[in-house]
Amino acid sequence: MPVAPGWHTLVVLLILASASILGAYTRRAPLATLQHGRAVSYTGAMVFEWSIVGFLSFGLHKHNLRWRNLVSGCWGWPGPLNDLGIALVFLVGANLVLRGIAPTILAPRRSVVADIAPHGNFESALFLLLSATAGFCEELIFRGYLQKQFTA
Numbered sequence: 001m002p003v004a005p006g007w008h009t010l011v012v013l014l015i016l017a018s019a020s021i022l023g024a025y026t027r028r029a030p031l032a033t034l035q036h037g038r039a040v041s042y043t044g045a046m047v048f049e050w051s052i053v054g055f056l057s058f059g060l061h062k063h064n065l066r067w068r069n070l071v072s073g074c075w076g077w078p079g080p081l082n083d084l085g086i087a088l089v090f091l092v093g094a095n096l097v098l099r100g101i102a103p104t105i106l107a108p109r110r111s112v113v114a115d116i117a118p119h120g121n122f123e124s125a126l127f128l129l130l131s132a133t134a135g136f137c138e139e140l141i142f143r144g145y146l147q148k149q150f151t152a
Contacts (some may be wrong), residue, residue: 002152003070004059009149012059012141015052038118042126049137056145070144 002009060066118127 001063003063003065003145003148004056005062008055008059008062009146012052012056012146015055016141019048038116038123039126041116042118042123042130046130046133049133049141053137053140056141059145067140067144070148071140 057067060070118124
């Protein structure tokens with residue numbers, strides 16, 4: 001059984017495709033982060049992600065479903081603690097690998113990374129919020145909604 005009407009899924013896919021194409025186009029243009037500030041870019045990205053989740057909620061409501069119907073898994077404490085442990089091991093390993101390859105691969109791109117990386121405490125806090133938002137919302141969008149919709 002579909003989790004939302006077909007037209008709803010088509011609109012979601014068009015929004016995601018448009019955002020992807022726009023992102024590829026604006027990447028070649030001067031970075032908007034320098035013109036309007038990183039905080040504005042971070043906030044805009046978060047608003048975009050949550051807007052899609054809100055639109056998905058509208059589609060679910062059309063079929064009398066809740067997010068709980070789409071997201072499965074263990075909601076107890078062992079699961080998140082296990083995930084946190086895996087994330088920490090990955091973080092340490094990834095940093096070791098990146099330190100080894102950074103001089104050869106990342107050096108030519110250092111200015112681009114510096115342009116989008118947070119500067120200061122406020123931007124760092126917003127960037128962490130953006131990272132959490134992206135992880136949470138994209139799991140709902142792709143694994144919770146689209147995967148279930150295409151399976152149905």
